[in-house]
Amino acid sequence: xxxxxxxxxxxxxxxxxxxxxxxxxxxxxxxxxxxxxxxxxxxxxxxxxxxxxxxxxxxxxxxxxxxxxxxxxxxxxxxxxxxxxxxxxxxxxxxxxxxxxxxxxxxxxxxxxxxxxxxxxxxxxxxxxxxxxxxxxxxxxxxxxxxxxxxxxxxxxxxxxxxxxxxxxxxxxxxxxxxxxxxxxxxxxxxx
Amino acid sequence: xxxxxxxxxxxxxxxxxxxxxxxxxxxxxxxxxxxxxxxxxxxxxxxxxxxxxxxxxxxxxxxxxxxxxxxxxxxxxxxxxxxxxxxxxxxxxxxxxxxxxxxxxxxxxxxxxxxxxxxxxxxxxxxxxxxxxxxxxxxxxxxxxxxxxxxxxxxxxxxxxxxxxxxxxxxxxxxxxxxxxxxxxxxxxxxx
Amino acid sequence: xxxxxxxxxxxxxxxxxxxxxxxxxxxxxxxxxxxxxxxxxxxxxxxxxxxxxxxxxxxxxxxxxxxxxxxxxxxxxxxxxxxxxxxxxxxxxxxxxxxxxxxxxxxxxxxxxxxxxxxxxxxxxxxxxxxxxxxxxxxxxxxxxxxxxxxxxxxxxxxxxxxxxxxxxxxxxxxxxxxxxxxxxxxxxxxx
Amino acid sequence: xxxxxxxxxxxxxxxxxxxxxxxxxxxxxxxxxxxxxxxxxxxxxxxxxxxxxxxxxxxxxxxxxxxxxxxxxxxxxxxxxxxxxxxxxxxxxxxxxxxxxxxxxxxxxxxxxxxxxxxxxxxxxxxxxxxxxxxxxxxxxxxxxxxxxxxxxxxxxxxxxxxxxxxxxxxxxxxxxxxxxxxxxxxxxxxx
Numbered sequence: 001x002x003x004x005x006x007x008x009x010x011x012x013x014x015x016x017x018x019x020x021x022x023x024x025x026x027x028x029x030x031x032x033x034x035x036x037x038x039x040x041x042x043x044x045x046x047x048x049x050x051x052x053x054x055x056x057x058x059x060x061x062x063x064x065x066x067x068x069x070x071x072x073x074x075x076x077x078x079x080x081x082x083x084x085x086x087x088x089x090x091x092x093x094x095x096x097x098x099x100x101x102x103x104x105x106x107x108x109x110x111x112x113x114x115x116x117x118x119x120x121x122x123x124x125x126x127x128x129x130x131x132x133x134x135x136x137x138x139x140x141x142x143x144x145x146x147x148x149x150x151x152x153x154x155x156x157x158x159x160x161x162x163x164x165x166x167x168x169x170x171x172x173x174x175x176x177x178x179x180x181x182x183x184x185x186x187x188x189x190x191x192x
Numbered sequence: 193x194x195x196x197x198x199x200x201x202x203x204x205x206x207x208x209x210x211x212x213x214x215x216x217x218x219x220x221x222x223x224x225x226x227x228x229x230x231x232x233x234x235x236x237x238x239x240x241x242x243x244x245x246x247x248x249x250x251x252x253x254x255x256x257x258x259x260x261x262x263x264x265x266x267x268x269x270x271x272x273x274x275x276x277x278x279x280x281x282x283x284x285x286x287x288x289x290x291x292x293x294x295x296x297x298x299x300x301x302x303x304x305x306x307x308x309x310x311x312x313x314x315x316x317x318x319x320x321x322x323x324x325x326x327x328x329x330x331x332x333x334x335x336x337x338x339x340x341x342x343x344x345x346x347x348x349x350x351x352x353x354x355x356x357x358x359x360x361x362x363x364x365x366x367x368x369x370x371x372x373x374x375x376x377x378x379x380x381x382x383x384x
Numbered sequence: 385x386x387x388x389x390x391x392x393x394x395x396x397x398x399x400x401x402x403x404x405x406x407x408x409x410x411x412x413x414x415x416x417x418x419x420x421x422x423x424x425x426x427x428x429x430x431x432x433x434x435x436x437x438x439x440x441x442x443x444x445x446x447x448x449x450x451x452x453x454x455x456x457x458x459x460x461x462x463x464x465x466x467x468x469x470x471x472x473x474x475x476x477x478x479x480x481x482x483x484x485x486x487x488x489x490x491x492x493x494x495x496x497x498x499x500x501x502x503x504x505x506x507x508x509x510x511x512x513x514x515x516x517x518x519x520x521x522x523x524x525x526x527x528x529x530x531x532x533x534x535x536x537x538x539x540x541x542x543x544x545x546x547x548x549x550x551x552x553x554x555x556x557x558x559x560x561x562x563x564x565x566x567x568x569x570x571x572x573x574x575x576x
Numbered sequence: 577x578x579x580x581x582x583x584x585x586x587x588x589x590x591x592x593x594x595x596x597x598x599x600x601x602x603x604x605x606x607x608x609x610x611x612x613x614x615x616x617x618x619x620x621x622x623x624x625x626x627x628x629x630x631x632x633x634x635x636x637x638x639x640x641x642x643x644x645x646x647x648x649x650x651x652x653x654x655x656x657x658x659x660x661x662x663x664x665x666x667x668x669x670x671x672x673x674x675x676x677x678x679x680x681x682x683x684x685x686x687x688x689x690x691x692x693x694x695x696x697x698x699x700x701x702x703x704x705x706x707x708x709x710x711x712x713x714x715x716x717x718x719x720x721x722x723x724x725x726x727x728x729x730x731x732x733x734x735x736x737x738x739x740x741x742x743x744x745x746x747x748x749x750x751x752x753x754x755x756x757x758x759x760x761x762x763x764x765x766x767x768x
Contacts (some may be wrong), residue, residue, distance in 0.1 A: 012204050012207035022662050023599060027669045050662065054655050061581050079246050086214050086242065093219045101223030109276060115666030149762035197445050198466030201400045204399035215407060269437050278406050278434065389637050396591035396640045407599060463630050470598050470626065485607030
């Protein structure tokens with residue numbers, strides 16, 4: 001089974017998800033600064049989701065460069081990842097439009113958690129197909145992925161108390177991914 | 193005539209269909225769990241259509257890897273398939289938003305039937321261009337395709353009695369396609 | 385200047401236009417057959433536009449296979465063609481939703497005319513870059529293109545009398561393009 | 577790090593942005609010429625944004641042909657550019673629908689300014705990776721980019737007086753980019 005086809009399809013789907021998200025930014029009926037200000041939460045959430053999807057594209061593409069072949073399990077876990085990521089525009093819109101209400105922010109966090117978990121499943125299914133040397137590289141990346149999932153899981157119950165803290169956690173996870181690998185790994189190894 | 197161009201175009205169209213479908217998931221105005229619960233049928237149908245389109249992409253790509261050249265008939269039957277599949281987001285949205293009302297579920301089934309039938313026509317037009325060995329492989333795949341069409345056709349009149357049974361049939365067809373080929377062929381050969 | 389980049393971009397834009405058009409098919413609020421019947425004009429126009437865009441993709445790709453290099457003029461005329469084609473989903477939606485009212489059908493015809501005219505400009509700019517043998521092939525295709533433009537131009541004033549006749553003409557042009565080249569050329573040479 | 581992947585992703589995102597913009601052109605409920613006339617500002621802004629995005633695609637692709645490798649900084653600045661460009665459909669729709677009201681036209685200008693500035697950052701990050709000869713070519717292009725940014729910055733305060741003058745400036749910038757490089761460079765070197 002050729003990996004190139006899955007890579008091209010996933011890249012296409014991620015490019016479309018990241019772009020159509022703007023269609024959920026409802027154009028205000030009025031034309032005042034106040035009308036625009038009303039969209040600030042939607043805009044913040046749009047920016048956060050844009051960063052997340054860009055990171056997923058980057059990591060996905062990076063991981064697929066290591067491997068050479070795929071199997072049915074990779075197809076399924078990859079499909080699962082794309083499914084949860086395809087719901088990001090919906091969750092982003094709901095969370096933004098309700099000005100970060102509790103339930104929408106929780107849904108956003110659940111989608112991030114499920115996408116993160118699916119990415120782990122995809123990583124595992126790729127490791128099962130990989131040679132030794134690449135395997136270790138993949139596991140190194142795993143570290144960040146596992147930290148993200150823990151942070152998503154922690155952010156969920158925090159929503160009951162204050163959903164804005166959860167949003168800050170989601171933002172911190174995104175920032176953690178933007179910072180180049182080596183630096184962040186040092187920080188976390190010092191914390192432990 | 194080069195097959196690569198048709199493959200890339202079809203892949204692009206399928207990636208876009210599967211992704212824009214989320215835009216039909218209407219963002220609720222409220223922010224309560226009840227508002228979200230109201231979307232459950234839409235979400236279930238979204239998931240079902242996502243699986244269907246992912247399977248079509250997979251089978252389409254798989255089938256085109258076998259063949260080497262295309263002709264005008266392939267262009268037409270492929271176009272017909274893409275046309276019916278392009279209506280899946282519409283049928284999905286209507287069926288989900290009306291909470292699986294009779295007529296919308298029937299329309300969804302008709303679109304699935306027409307897409308399945310177009311795929312058969314495409315298969316036939318590709319077999320006509322193929323060598324012997326590949327032909328047999330293609331016919332093997334045909335089995336699943338024909339079973340799907342029969343199940344779609346059976347599900348249609350059942351809608352009059354209870355459209356939820358039809359939905360379960362659509363789900364079973366999708367599951368049949370996810371299960372790897374050999375296992376499902378055994379099950380069906382035992383049933384016969 | 386590499387032609388491949390322009391080809392890939394144009395293919396992408398055409399695949400997106402043909403696919404997002406379904407988002408303009410408004411999902412009915414009700415769930416009866418009557419609600420669906422109300423969408424029949426929209427559906428007919430959707431189908432017509434789908435055929436047109438598929439033909440444009442086919443012809444565009446075919447023409448670019450002949451040529452080897454592009455220049456600034458090709459970039460401009462190609463951009464002009466994509467611009468008019470990008471308006472097809474809008475014109476299709478307006479024409480369908482107003483159940484083929486006079487002005488919307490006229491606008492649809494004007495967009496088809498401008499797209500057809502831009503395609504002629506693109507053809508001319510490609511001929512200017514081409515060698516002798518390919519030039520003649522390109523001019524052969526020109527025949528159909530010129531007939532289309534004449535038919536679009538004829539259909540416009542007919543809208544004042546009866547816009548449904550214009551729609552039939554648009555449909556005839558689409559059918560003319562689907563029929564393989566040699567046959568249609570015979571018919572038109574016999575008519576002359 | 578392979579540049580091809582970033583190029584394909586950026587091309588895909590730009591093709592999608594330029595195409596989904598038409599979905600923001602709201603289909604009128606009526607079917608009269610007056611209903612269509614009401615959309616003229618939206619249409620003008622759509623056309624302007626279409627030209628801008630086509631130019632960005634052209635320049636982006638052109639610039640990436642010169643370079644051979646990319647780094648993390650290129651990934652970030654490229655992501656920043658795509659982020660601002662992804663907001664063009666939103667700003668275009670708001671500006672057009674409010675018939676070029678002050679605040680929406682300002683927002684449109686701010687987005688253009690931020691996109692132009694991000695493009696400069698991308699250029700700088702690419703120059704840092706480039707050899708001598710290509711560097712000079714890139715700096716030559718820089719001229720147009722810097723003029724654009726100055727004009728965007730000038731257009732912003734002018735919005736307070738008359739936003740239509742700002743729109744004319746945006747149009748002039750677009751025209752400046754369409755005119756082949758050598759000619760425009762002559763004009764500006766004569767002005768200095």
